[in-house]
Amino acid sequence: MLMKTASQSLTEQLCARFAERIRSRLLGPGARLPSVRLCAEQQGVSVSTVVAAYDQLQAQGLVVARKNRGFFVRDAALNMALAPANKALQATKNIASAALDAGPDGLAPWMSTRQAPVGATTLIRGMFHKVSNKPQPGMGVFPPDWLETSFMPAAVRKVTSVSALREFSLQYGEPMGDSGLRRALSQKLSALNVHAVPEQIITTVGATHALDIISRTLLRPGDCVMVEEPGWAVEFARLDALGMRILPVPRRADGPDLEVMAQYCEIHSPKLFVSVSVFHNPTGYCLTPGSAHRVLQLANQHNFHIAEDDTYSHLAPEHATRLCALDGLQRTIYVSGFAKILAPGWRIGFMAAPPDLVERLLDTKLLATLTTPALLEKALAWCIDQGQLRRHAERIRTRLDAARARSVRLALAHGCTFAAEPAGLFGWVETGVDTDTLAQRMLDEGYLIAPGALFHAVRKPSTLMRINFATTQEAAFWKVFARLRDGVK
Structure with missing residues (x-):
């Protein structure tokens, strides 16, 4: 939670929090910031504090205000050098309509490129940006201590x-x-x-x-x-x-x-x-x-x-x-x-x-x-x-099986279901709420999750999230998750 100090006001702290997320690409070009009232509620500050913080972000060239729509991360200036890495992903539609809509070149109009609010580089930077010392459910790798060997x-x-x-x-x-x-x-x-x-x-x-x-x-x-x-x-x-x-x-x-x-x-x-x-x-x-x-x-x-x-x-x-x-x-x-x-x-x-x-x-x-x-x-x-690699892999599999069982029990106990039978390193979890919104709220608690929208060719709202079984076997994460998920509802 934000706390006023002698060296930094609440406005400055809130501005710094969003600025860090933008610079580390946890909020990518085109991403919408929470509404002023919602942000005030989430952060436990006044509306005027949020307005002042957003004004500072705008002055720094990190966000742009759009009339009657809100504040959005700029996709120019700061992000210009990174624009090639954030080219739009291909838009998609139902394949059945593709044959009817195909143009002279045989390619459907929906296959043109368009800007996506968060690209793959955002996910990678987020995965390896040190959000906190807590186990990170969105990570795509095993925790370092799992891989330590002699x-x-x-x-x-x-x-x-x-x-x-x-x-x-x-x-x-x-x-x-x-x-x-x-x-x-x-x-x-x-x-x-x-x-x-x-x-x-x-x-x-x-x-x-x-x-x-x-x-x-x-x-x-x-x-x-x-x-x-x-x-x-x-x-x-x-x-x-x-x-x-x-x-x-x-x-x-x-x-x-x-x-x-x-x-x-x-x-x-x-x-x-x-x-x-x-x-x-x-x-x-x-x-x-x-x-x-x-x-x-x-x-x-x-x-x-x-x-x-x-x-x-x-x-x-x-x-x-x-x-x-x-x-x-x-x-x-x-x-x-x-x-x-x-x-x-x-x-x-x-x-x-x-x-x-x-x-x-x-x-x-x-x-x-x-x-x-x-x-x-x-x-x-x-x-x-x-034979060292083979024995090491066997140890990892045994440890992962135990972690998966614990993680699945906790997920089910906190009101989630699985869109696919749990197997391997990752779980495909149905949360019942928009996981893009949930992801930003989880960041405030020091957790980085991987929202389902990131796993589609074109970003679209999703209630799914991918979890790493090795990093979601602690009850502390699921308690925070359930509290914030209920707030999104």
């Missing part, structure tokens, strides 16, 4: 002897990535029934980098790309920034909506489908074999590739259905990494690709990064070869 420092020491450090620091690494790591990854993939020789594997700076390489290699500006919705906001924004036309495919419990995909294929001839088969983010859904076969049939029939993002593979059973295992890496490209399970700061990812695409993908990697860090790749290879 074997990772040992692995680094193992590969950084004086001679090794000199050898691998004074020259570039192998273009495709460390050969020892690629051999270890080949063996690891075989346990998932994804058969790829080391020559089909390319290391990258994280899984997102792998997806970016695929997009830049296979697509050109204006090409249509199918992406599951709800889905990861970064993927929507990344493809939009490359000038692609995004076709959102509703994600069901068994897989993508096949009827929507089929209609997209007939109308728009997409070049790529980006999919998360196992522990889909944010729903936790896993692909079924029947749905997987139909997706592959569509890919062969309509000549598009599939980028299968298996970021959460370390949390899933080996027998889980994967498109790459069924397809044999013909039209599919497998993508994964180790940021979620082992070392976010190491930024090691990889892709396994069809043989005829490997050289093209490698060329794109070389143009962007030349090579990837050999020392850390060698350390990771040691962790895999020694």
Whole structure:
């Protein structure tokens, strides 16, 4: 709560609070500030204090007043330099109307770009902006203490002897990535029934980098790309920034909506489908074999590739259905990494690709990064070869199962339901209120939540939120959540 001090008035404190959220992108360009009366009620101050604080924000060029509408975060001046990263995401409508509304170029008018109030960069900045020392339900990673190990420092020491450090620091690494790591990854993939020789594997700076390489290699500006919705906001924004036309495919419990995909294929001839088969983010859904076969049939029939993002593979059973295992890496490209399970700061990812695409993908990697860090790749290879990564993942899965059970019990006890069966790291929670509004109120209590609107190709009001089971197993969060949610009603 705001408290008047000798050094700072309530007006100055309130202004500073909103200014910090705007500069850290927790309130993005175009976001509307609470009404004066609502803000006064939320913050426990007078209306005149809020008016004065909003006037100061306006004087600083952070917000703009719109007659009869309220105060909005400016999308010019302060945000001009960041505008390219906040390009609008593609607007969406019902696929059934797309065929009727298609223009001369075959693309429906609703597929044009428009400004969204909060983009993916806002979410990323918010996820890693230190809101408070409390566990953060909106985070997309495990808490640091979950990932602490003794074997990772040992692995680094193992590969950084004086001679090794000199050898691998004074020259570039192998273009495709460390050969020892690629051999270890080949063996690891075989346990998932994804058969790829080391020559089909390319290391990258994280899984997102792998997806970016695929997009830049296979697509050109204006090409249509199918992406599951709800889905990861970064993927929507990344493809939009490359000038692609995004076709959102509703994600069901068994897989993508096949009827929507089929209609997209007939109308728009997409070049790529980006999919998360196992522990889909944010729903936790896993692909079924029947749905997987139909997706592959569509890919062969309509000549598009599939980028299968298996970021959460370390949390899933080996027998889980994967498109790459069924397809044999013909039209599919497998993508994964180790940021979620082992070392976010190491930024090691990889892709396994069809043989005829490997050289093209490698060329794109070389143009962007030349090579990837050999020392850390060698350390990771040691962790895999020694069985350390496997044992670590088993410990994480056991701990996550317990955390999920506690989090689910607390969510249900505080009046929430789950829009999808709880599984994996994330829960897709029905709150019953607008989670954009709830998110701003939760910030005042030191909690950052991930509102459902962020997981759609175009932002729209949502009563859903994504929670991280590892960071929502304490009753304190749910008590604050329930109190503020009831206030939104």
